[in-house]
Amino acid sequence: MKSTLKKIVVVVLAVALASMVLAACGGGNGGNGGNGGGGEQPAGDSGYTANNTKFVLGASGPLTGGAAIYGIAVQNSAQMAVDEINAAGGINGVEIEFRMLDDMHDATKVKTNFSSLYEGGMQVSLGCVTSAPGQEWTNLSHETPVFFITPSASNDDIPKYDNGYQMCFADGNQGLYAAGYVNDNYAGQTIGIFYKSDDNYSSGIYDTFMANLDPSIQVVETTFTGDASTFDSQIQQLKDCKFIFMPIYYTPASQFMIQAKGTIADDAIYFGCDGFDGIDSGIEGFDITTIPQEVSMLSHFDSKASAGAEKDYIDKYVAAYGADTLNQFGASAYDCVYAIAKAMTENADKVSVTMSAEELNEVLKAAFQEMTFTGVTGGGQPITWDENGYVNKSAVKYTIKEANK
Numbered sequence: 001m002k003s004t005l006k007k008i009v010v011v012v013l014a015v016a017l018a019s020m021v022l023a024a025c026g027g028g029n030g031g032n033g034g035n036g037g038g039g040e041q042p043a044g045d046s047g048y049t050a051n052n053t054k055f056v057l058g059a060s061g062p063l064t065g066g067a068a069i070y071g072i073a074v075q076n077s078a079q080m081a082v083d084e085i086n087a088a089g090g091i092n093g094v095e096i097e098f099r100m101l102d103d104m105h106d107a108t109k110v111k112t113n114f115s116s117l118y119e120g121g122m123q124v125s126l127g128c129v130t131s132a133p134g135q136e137w138t139n140l141s142h143e144t145p146v147f148f149i150t151p152s153a154s155n156d157d158i159p160k161y162d163n164g165y166q167m168c169f170a171d172g173n174q175g176l177y178a179a180g181y182v183n184d185n186y187a188g189q190t191i192g193i194f195y196k197s198d199d200n201y202s203s204g205i206y207d208t209f210m211a212n213l214d215p216s217i218q219v220v221e222t223t224f225t226g227d228a229s230t231f232d233s234q235i236q237q238l239k240d241c242k243f244i245f246m247p248i249y250y251t252p253a254s255q256f257m258i259q260a261k262g263t264i265a266d267d268a269i270y271f272g273c274d275g276f277d278g279i280d281s282g283i284e285g286f287d288i289t290t291i292p293q294e295v296s297m298l299s300h301f302d303s304k305a306s307a308g309a310e311k312d313y314i315d316k317y318v319a320a321y322g323a324d325t326l327n328q329f330g331a332s333a334y335d336c337v338y339a340i341a342k343a344m345t346e347n348a349d350k351v352s353v354t355m356s357a358e359e360l361n362e363v364l365k366a367a368f369q370e371m372t373f374t375g376v377t378g379g380g381q382p383i384t385w386d387e388n389g390y391v392n393k394s395a396v397k398y399t400i401k402e403a404n405k
Contacts, residue, residue, distance in 0.1 A: 051121075052353050054097040055090075055344070057082065057337070058122035058146075060113040060137060061129030063102035066251055069278045071129045073330030074151055075100045076321045078126060081337035091344045094353045096337075100126075103133045110136040118144060123357045124364065126336050127164070129329065131155035131171075131201050138164055147361040149339060149368070151332035154274065155200050159389025163361050165368055167332045167339070167377065169300065170390050171201060174273045175208030177395045178245065178298050181271075183214040190218040192241030194234055194256060196248050197223040205247035205273055224252070235260045246272045250279035254286040257293070266292040267403060273298050277327040280400050292404045299398035300377045301328035313376040328377065335375035335383075343367035 059078065061071035079098050086095045099120065101113040110133045117125070125141065127148035128134035134153030141148055142161040149165040150158060156172045159165055169177065182191060193209075196202035213219070220241055222234040235256070238244055242265060246253050253272060272279075276297040280288045288295060303326055305311045313334060317326055343364055344351045350363045373383045378393035385391055 052123070054095045055353055056117075056121040056123050057096055057098045057125065057340070058117035058120075059098070059100040059126035059128070060103045060110055060117070060133060061100060062105040063100070065104040065106075067105040067130055067249070069281075069325055069327070070152060070329045071100075071102070071105075073278075073325045073327050074126070074129050074333040076325060077317065077330035077334040078151075078337050080316060080320060081334045081341075085337070085341050091341050092348045092351065096341070098337075103128065105130050105133060107133045107136045109133070111140060114140045114144075118146065118357070122146060123355070123360050124148070124340055126151060126333060127158070128153050131158065134158045135200075145358040145361045147357075147364040149336045151336045152274065152329040154204075156204055162365055162389070165385055165389040166391050167336045167383075168274060168329075168391065169298075169393075169395065171204030172208040173390060174298060175205040175210075175247070176212050178205070178247070178271070178273060179209045179212035179214075181298065181397055182209075182217065182243070182245065183212075186217055186243055187214050188216045189243075190220065190241060192220045192222070192238040192244040194222050194224075194231075194238065194244055194246045194248070196225065196252065198225040199248070201275065202248050209245065209247065228252070229255050231256050231259055235263050239263050239265075242268045244268060244270055246270055247275065248272065249275040250277070250283065254279055254283050254288075257291045257295070258286065261290075261292065264293065269294045269296060269403075271296050271298075271397075274328060276400065277329060278325070281324045281326075288401050289404075291401065294399065294403040295401045296397055296399045298395055299328055300379070300393055300395055301331040302379070302396065302398060303327065303331075308380055309374075309376045310380070331376050335373070335377050338375055339368075339371070339373045339383075340364070342373060343371055346371070 061074050062068050063071045063075060082096045082098045090096060099117060101116060103109040103113055114137060125146050125148035127150035128137045129152050131153045134150055135155060135157060138158055138160060141163060145163055147163050149167055152168045154168045154171045156170045195206045220238055222237050253276060257270060270293055302310055305314060313331060347363050347367050368385050375383060379396060381394045383391060383393045
């Protein structure tokens, strides 16, 4: 009698729990693993999304904290692209829903974000905004297959599995392109380098840059680690250099530039990579116009473009969100969304809104190997991807601020 009663209680609780889950999922996109009230969930198919009524695009990035300017730019631009695509009829008549969670540039928060997005129905992704969290996303999205193309996580290992792609230059390629520029302009001269030796982003660019640098170029090398914010010794070492390569993020770069005034020659050039993006806006206590030197960077986007697709994007972004967070991270995210939409549209016969993330992953892996895309990054030139997921696109030296006269 007691055994029978226990069985009845268990059944009642199970039915009640199932009703609660179905109620929570009703009326919108179902979480992965839900059956939407009809059909049978395929065994072992953890990406099952039969209740989805929109394609769900997920992302993780810093929306608060020191790197928030990057994450906010990605969030704004991706949403702008999604809104435009939906207004034009969506993907094969189906709208996209974009969801982005804050990871504060902290890799330890990525697993929770990934799980939340995946359980919420995510079928495809922009991955992470920055590299350290991005490496965690890479592993998670391989174990639970989700296709991603990151706008800005540039570490060389981000696309190490066949479901991962980059719209940004990989760190190694940034170092390669930067070395090419320096070789063309500073052969036989002495340059300075200031980089963060314990940071994957900075050291990754540095390693490839040095491996490809013309041997006729002499290098004065300085480094820092951790959260250092005082750079007196490095400035003294670099004081005679007229060109200083700085493959670091804009916060330590801006601190260096402030402290170097009056020591580094006014006609010197500070040259960075995509970590410099945003250095001319949104940094508390830093006014780039007070820096006498030229500040420039390797880029695949011209935020001062006066014509073409770049100008159209800039105008729309500034009208919607202002200019403070306008940078190549956002432009790259805009291109990511449109590239995903193009790949899905061109494979309409293989794509449906109720397909699993794993199924869509197989479609997109093949599509990106064959696709040529033109967007707002890459100077209007065709963009392709190699078999490793690295992007092939045009790069330019972009001058953020001319030297003060």
